[in-house]
Amino acid sequence: MKFLKSTLVLFVLSISHQCLAQDSTAFFILTQEDIRNNNITNLEEALKLPAFHQYYFKNVSTTSSGILSMSNIAIYKDDRPLLLDQNTGYDLRAIPTWDIDRIEVHFAPTSTIVKNSSAIVVKLISVPIIEEPFSLSATIANTSASDFHISTQVSLSNKVHTGKIGLNRSFETAFYADPEDRGTAISALERYDLNFIYKYKILRIVDLTIGGDNSVLKTQNRGELIDGTTRVRDINQDLRKHALFGTISSALSKNHTLSLNGLIHRYKNDLITLDKDLSNAKEQQFNGPSSIFSTSYDQGYMQLLLVAKNQILNYTIGLEINNIKDNQFPSIKAIASEYSDYSVLGLFEYQLKNSFKLEGGTKILTNSLTGTYFMPQAKLTLAPNKDLQFVGSFHKSISYPRFGDIFYPSEMRDGIENSLLLKPTDINTFNFKVVVQKKNIRLQSGILFIDQTKTPQPTRFNTIENSGESRSTSTYASLVLGNKIWNIRPSIIIHGTNYLRDTSRLTFFYPEANIYAQLQVPQTKLSFNTSSRFVGSRTYSYFYEGVIHIEEQEKFNNVSLSVSYLFNRNRLKIYFGINNLRNVNFIASNTYQLYDIDREQIGERRITANKNRSFFFKASFQL
Amino acid sequence: MIRLLSYISYLLLLTSCFLPDEVLPRVSPKEITIRLNKTDKQTAYVDLSKIDKSSDSTRGSWHLKFQNSAKGWAIYLNTLESVAVYNTKITDFDKVNESNYELDLKWQVDIPTPSGLYPAIGDWGDFGFANPKSYKDVFLISWNDGNTTLIEKLQILDASETAYHIRYGSLNGDSTKTIWINKNSEHTHSYFSFKENSQISNIEPNVDKWNMCFTYLSDSIENHHNLPYTETINPNFGLYQGLAINYKSNHVYFDTATTFDEIDYFQAVGLEYIRKDEIINPFMIWDSLNSTSTVNSKLTLIIKNYDSYFALKPISITRLKNDDYTIRLIVKQL
Numbered sequence: 001m002k003f004l005k006s007t008l009v010l011f012v013l014s015i016s017h018q019c020l021a022q023d024s025t026a027f028f029i030l031t032q033e034d035i036r037n038n039n040i041t042n043l044e045e046a047l048k049l050p051a052f053h054q055y056y057f058k059n060v061s062t063t064s065s066g067i068l069s070m071s072n073i074a075i076y077k078d079d080r081p082l083l084l085d086q087n088t089g090y091d092l093r094a095i096p097t098w099d100i101d102r103i104e105v106h107f108a109p110t111s112t113i114v115k116n117s118s119a120i121v122v123k124l125i126s127v128p129i130i131e132e133p134f135s136l137s138a139t140i141a142n143t144s145a146s147d148f149h150i151s152t153q154v155s156l157s158n159k160v161h162t163g164k165i166g167l168n169r170s171f172e173t174a175f176y177a178d179p180e181d182r183g184t185a186i187s188a189l190e191r192y193d194l195n196f197i198y199k200y201k202i203l204r205i206v207d208l209t210i211g212g213d214n215s216v217l218k219t220q221n222r223g224e225l226i227d228g229t230t231r232v233r234d235i236n237q238d239l240r241k242h243a244l245f246g247t248i249s250s251a252l253s254k255n256h257t258l259s260l261n262g263l264i265h266r267y268k269n270d271l272i273t274l275d276k277d278l279s280n281a282k283e284q285q286f287n288g289p290s291s292i293f294s295t296s297y298d299q300g301y302m303q304l305l306l307v308a309k310n311q312i313l314n315y316t317i318g319l320e321i322n323n324i325k326d327n328q329f330p331s332i333k334a335i336a337s338e339y340s341d342y343s344v345l346g347l348f349e350y351q352l353k354n355s356f357k358l359e360g361g362t363k364i365l366t367n368s369l370t371g372t373y374f375m376p377q378a379k380l381t382l383a384p385n386k387d388l389q390f391v392g393s394f395h396k397s398i399s400y401p402r403f404g405d406i407f408y409p410s411e412m413r414d415g416i417e418n419s420l421l422l423k424p425t426d427i428n429t430f431n432f433k434v435v436v437q438k439k440n441i442r443l444q445s446g447i448l449f450i451d452q453t454k455t456p457q458p459t460r461f462n463t464i465e466n467s468g469e470s471r472s473t474s475t476y477a478s479l480v481l482g483n484k485i486w487n488i489r490p491s492i493i494i495h496g497t498n499y500l501r502d503t504s505r506l507t508f509f510y511p512e513a514n515i516y517a518q519l520q521v522p523q524t525k526l527s528f529n530t531s532s533r534f535v536g537s538r539t540y541s542y543f544y545e546g547v548i549h550i551e552e553q554e555k556f557n558n559v560s561l562s563v564s565y566l567f568n569r570n571r572l573k574i575y576f577g578i579n580n581l582r583n584v585n586f587i588a589s590n591t592y593q594l595y596d597i598d599r600e601q602i603g604e605r606r607i608t609a610n611k612n613r614s615f616f617f618k619a620s621f622q623l
Numbered sequence: 624m625i626r627l628l629s630y631i632s633y634l635l636l637l638t639s640c641f642l643p644d645e646v647l648p649r650v651s652p653k654e655i656t657i658r659l660n661k662t663d664k665q666t667a668y669v670d671l672s673k674i675d676k677s678s679d680s681t682r683g684s685w686h687l688k689f690q691n692s693a694k695g696w697a698i699y700l701n702t703l704e705s706v707a708v709y710n711t712k713i714t715d716f717d718k719v720n721e722s723n724y725e726l727d728l729k730w731q732v733d734i735p736t737p738s739g740l741y742p743a744i745g746d747w748g749d750f751g752f753a754n755p756k757s758y759k760d761v762f763l764i765s766w767n768d769g770n771t772t773l774i775e776k777l778q779i780l781d782a783s784e785t786a787y788h789i790r791y792g793s794l795n796g797d798s799t800k801t802i803w804i805n806k807n808s809e810h811t812h813s814y815f816s817f818k819e820n821s822q823i824s825n826i827e828p829n830v831d832k833w834n835m836c837f838t839y840l841s842d843s844i845e846n847h848h849n850l851p852y853t854e855t856i857n858p859n860f861g862l863y864q865g866l867a868i869n870y871k872s873n874h875v876y877f878d879t880a881t882t883f884d885e886i887d888y889f890q891a892v893g894l895e896y897i898r899k900d901e902i903i904n905p906f907m908i909w910d911s912l913n914s915t916s917t918v919n920s921k922l923t924l925i926i927k928n929y930d931s932y933f934a935l936k937p938i939s940i941t942r943l944k945n946d947d948y949t950i951r952l953i954v955k956q957l
Contacts, residue, residue: 148639171639188641220641226931228672228956230647231888277888278647284889288930 026104037529043095056608059221066472074116077124098151108431118395118429141618168193183224205251230279265299296327314349337407357381389435398424445477469502508539525566548594554587556609575618583613652955660947668833685814705767714759840865888957906937932957
């Protein structure tokens, strides 16, 4: 029953969270059942979400949403930054999803998040600890591609002390660019996770939480056989991620809560380029100029928040301190490669009856390298009746330039000089939407307008400056429809993007449609699930060596089906499914150079939209 | 049921891991045969990445060779066609006539130096400008059409990063022509023939499609007194069988310490390579007493091209009296 209960709880959460002017509204929620039904095992796979575009090229995935790259989309887990400052090239496969309860996609939410946050925020919420003396859950999954995942979680609780520990091993086989050759399009990976959390109810009003997320990820990017030889060049990745976090919160009064959050995060990504001779098993590390360098960063993060919840006026004030330090190259040319930032924030929420709600506030961030930034936000929700809401919001936020753009010298960056004074990108976001909500239906439709300025851009003198501008307008609509037996969640987005607004008026459009659906067969323990995703041809533009280039990527789709059944007094759930039913894997991506009135094709590459079609079997046991 | 799942999971846990690298059989070295003569097989260009059983030699019926790199202005002579030059130091093209030709003129051919071939035409202009300013010197050019020696006059008018502008004609002034020799960055040089009266193509392959060229190269007789040569118009220089290395990212290493079988990529990658444009007779040991040639069996020539490495070893070398050569090599990509 727990499985059924969790599905239904999340469904209800997504359609009837709060009414009237209480705007909860994530644009989309990927539930734990969605994660299981689609055999999603890491964040990279999970981000094939509505509003996102993802493809792989030469073992590297690129995820974006309209004009926003991953560095401009805030990703948080349980309100803690998940990917450092998102400017260091984090491998999303190192973030497991076996302990995730749901993933929410928010457009322009009111938030205490300081960076990368104004336009799209992705929130990962962990599976809550069951406050029972003992509980155990385990999941194994195997696919026809020989992927294998096994995880187990144990929790103990006596109401005062509650603890949970989870272990996981994942192995995913490589996806080959050409079945005749050994070169991988998506590398094989092996990941071990050890996540734990401990909660101590010190007093009735004081809680302490300590936890840790630890993962070791190994991948093998296999190169193709070099013509005329028995040699190959592979890249072996050995990634270690350790995050230790803690929260102490105390109710200061009936309406006030003070909480202190802390995080220490170490990320070490060793990349070793190996030359191998397959005829004699000799191998040697390659350290030539084209070899990829390893990275290693430390993050220290602390947030102090005072939250006041009253009937009419709520407010939040807080402080945030953050530090990022490079361990691989701790100083370059006698300059320490690290920076800090300090933020203060104040947010308020005023509600008049059930028909008017105003939220607003500001954050002030001071970066140790580049100065102070003022980031206001405001949101107005009007609810003329209990079924209808009009929401309008404005946010300003910043997104840091890539760590390498700030610190790494030209020898490490294709000849482009770094700049210590490179400023963050400014992101201004406007979101207008209408929400219609009835008993079994929730419809939201709106426009998300994003304006990015001061984007780092290489100049023709091989320097980098904050000269880029881009703008996007996304028109979206999503529907959640259903009852306790079935639900269907379609969504559609049309992205209008102008990547080089500073130099050209080229606006490109690409559509996407997503449908998630579940059916619980009445009077049985059988469920059917499907998720379908259709992404139209996408075009984007960029500057390279002073010339505008255009990349056109083919449309693709991904359809997955699964069926599940509960056994053993609902303690065991068996899933059987198929991913990428239509076996859409490689798509064409053509590059053009743009001239005044014409364009010339200068390149063609095959990128990977999905891995091959595969069947999976999964068993999930809960005690 | 749960027990069964446990057993399955243990089994799968053991089987799901990275695949070991497959073992491949060694690639056998390839053999290549080069045939050279001074009449119709003067040059053989070799692309080491696409090596063939034999490499086609061609006759390069050109007379002047123009450097194609944007900032390169050298003009070379074809010694195989007996081309030589004399600088009259006169700048008025029309004033140069038969009276300037004398039998005892000091004809010049290109001079090999340790840093490369120095053109006999020399610095024909001031190269300090973006587009060189020609000194407008009129040169006499001697060339042979196979039967007789002909004399032409030549003046380089100007040049840019994309072309050379030249004027040439007979000494009696009957036929004077002005043409542009276009630079083509896909080739190391552009070629001109007095016989064809035009720029000629198809002399050399695309610059990325060859690593080395077997041909005849001129060099100081003093430097190679043990090697057979053919006389040139300049008594100090002889024509030797040689190897021209494509300047574009090809570097060489002469290995006499390791056997050909032992050399592999891991050893080759650590060697110190040098840039060398021309190598005179690298694979032959000449016994001047008996006038016989033997192959230099201790030498392995390693050529580095970007990230690729090739080892070359001579198997046999045959020289006929008229300086015809047949060279057999084995080549392996490392």
